[in-house]
Amino acid sequence: MPPLRDATRLTPALRSTTCPACGHHVAVRFYDGGQRPLATLAWPSSAEAARTMERLPLDFVRCVDCGHVFNASFDYAAVPYSDKPNLMFNRGxxxxxxxxxxxxxxxxxxxxxxxxxxxxxxxxxxxxxxxxxxxxxxxxxxxxxxxxxxxxxxxxxxxxxxxxxxxxxxxxxxxxxxxxxxxxxxxxxxxxxxxxxxxxxxxxxxxxxxxxxxxxxxxxxxxxxxxxxxxxxxxxxxxxxxxxxxxxxxxxxxxxxxxxxxxxxxxxxxxxxxxxAERAAAATSFDQAVRATAANIQAQLVPLAGRRTAIWGGTGKAAAFINAHGLDADRFPIVVDSDPDKVGTYVPGTGQPIRGRSWLVGNPVDVIIIPAHWRARDIVREMAAAGIAAELVLIEHGGRLIDYFRDPHPYREPAGAAARASGAA
Ligand SMILES: [Zn+2]
Missing domain, CATH: 3.40.50.150 (Vaccinia Virus protein VP39)
Known part of the structure; x- marks a missing residue:
């Protein structure tokens, strides 16, 4: 086969669009038919109606993977399917x-x-x-x-x-x-x-x-x-x-x-x-479990709103948790973060000011919720190092908020360190 570029001097007009037949994402211009009226479904009833019909783009491209030809600017909603018969071919x-x-x-x-x-x-x-x-x-x-x-x-x-x-x-x-x-x-x-x-x-x-x-x-x-x-x-x-x-x-x-x-x-x-079918079953089971989880966590949050409770983390996964469970600024006004760059900004969606963690030294709380449970171990160490204590440290695990120090979970410190952190709390 001769090298295509040299032999033909063709330059394909590349289009990044999804092929309706195979799902490939690269196509090239195939036929630019301009702006044209519908061909089979419009049935104009007068010459004037026919001449003033809406024009729609014939922007045909060809998929480089399967050869499919399709209109990259097609909009199904622009085709007025109606009770008029969409007759095709013939009765030959x-x-x-x-x-x-x-x-x-x-x-x-x-x-x-x-x-x-x-x-x-x-x-x-x-x-x-x-x-x-x-x-x-x-x-x-x-x-x-x-x-x-x-x-x-x-x-x-x-x-x-x-x-x-x-x-x-x-x-x-x-x-x-x-x-x-x-x-x-x-x-x-x-x-x-x-x-x-x-x-x-x-x-x-x-x-x-x-x-x-x-x-x-x-x-x-x-x-x-x-x-x-x-x-x-x-x-x-x-x-x-x-x-x-x-x-x-x-x-x-x-x-x-x-x-x-x-x-x-x-x-x-x-x-x-x-x-x-198995993946769909697993997804559906996750979906249903999450719905049940949300109800559990909501119920657990109600008594916490009456105590001095801080949320550790105000962006990313923590912000997702705060928004998903409706930890509003009225009930849960205290949000701190380990990252000094986040301090002075506000929690997306709910608007609590994000304070530096050291704020908790002078303003101790009863309960600390750590939404990013995968960072819980580091945060507990930070608390110990900074002299921050709380009666209860909660993380989300298995569909509820659990006690970081007393309930079983996989995010715990190794035994010795855990004892030290627990002592600090
Ligand atoms: Zn294709």
Whole structure:
């Protein structure tokens, strides 16, 4: 391969932005289409309305890692999805043949039993309605806030709602999740697929999936720019579509093109990622424990407000503790710090003046709270050296405030030093 720089004298216009397909953060300018009106969703009703339409940036860049083409200035909120049908392609024979083949392929995988099939973004509902003939025993449910509604005799249910992965994956236990010509409109298609995958992992189910999007391989090869308009934030290449499925850790069985290479689809399973579910369980358990902790500590603080109590530390972790537990300046006005640079400033958020530690020599307190428990040992030494004593030194540990000298914890002085510090207190 010749060295690119010398051979072509190209200078890529680098963009630091996140690829919606693979999450890579470096892209280069691909097609600056200027400020243009919406192409498919606006439906202006007069020439004047058409001419005065809002212009939106076609700022297409290409991910250097997976080749995905996307609009770096896309804002999903600027696309006015409404009840107007977002029609795509056509009703031609080639298209019908492609759809029929896709339906045969996915129906064969679902089997003939009483399964539930979900389509996310069913649009005009034609795909799901046609699937009834292939899966007569299945329950077919479409989700689309702006999609078609069910008619009697459809044999399908159309919900005008968003599919909520965590809720619906459990409530419906779908055997198959379909999404066609939807992912390219999203801000974050990879994130969406990952959320489906996570919900499946959490609920220990592994439904089949069928995802289909337009493919821009040929548009790129042939310098076709008509493909790149605002509503399609994401323009998948074979490589970027494949990479997105890999990044979402799906078990992909088939990736192929249809409709003369203009669309790409994949069939596979949302595989169960046990490690994801375990991390989520650990995080949730931390979250719940912290909530319980906050209540414990609040209760312990109430009697301390009636005693002469100092907080040792007024910035960083100490400020986080003071704010998290609401140690306001009225109830807890005394804050000291070991660091002379902090003295004379105020605790962020609550406003106690931060005093030097030596203030406590002339103004002894009953209780000292050390929020930065990892520094507790040093602070206790400082107290001993400066002749500062308190009846009680408290640190946060295991979800409550504990007595530094009497309760068990891992931040204690080695035995000899502890005795000296305790003697000082
Ligand atoms: Zn990418």
């Amino acid at each position: 024979t080639l298209w019908r043949d492609f759809i029929a083949a896709a339906q045969t392929a996915i129906a064969a995988r679902v089997g003939g039993g009483p399964a539930t099939v979900v389509e996310i973004g069913h649009g005009d509902g034609s795909f799901l309605r046609a699937l009834v003939a292939h899966l007569p025993a299945a329950r077919l449910i479409g989700f689309d806030p702006h999609g078609a509604t069910s008619a009697p005799g459809d044999g399908v249910t159309f919900e005008r709602a968003l599919f909520d992965p965590m809720h619906h994956m459990d409530a419906l236990r779908p055997a198959l999740v379909i999404s066609r010509h939807v992912l390219e409109h999203f801000n974050d298609p990879l994130g969406f697929i990952q959320s489906l995958s996570f919900a499946a992992s959490w609920h220990e189910t592994s439904p089949l999936f069928y995802f289909e999007v337009p493919c821009v391989d040929r548009a790129i090869e042939t310098l076709r720019t008509a493909d790149f308009y605002y509503e399609h934030n994401s323009n998948f290449t074979t490589e970027s579509f494949t990479r997105m499925l890999q990044r979402a850790q799906l078990s992909t069985e088939v990736i192929d093109h249809g409709y003369d290479g203009e669309v790409i689809y994949a069939i596979g399973r949302l595989s169960t990622q046990r490690a994801h």
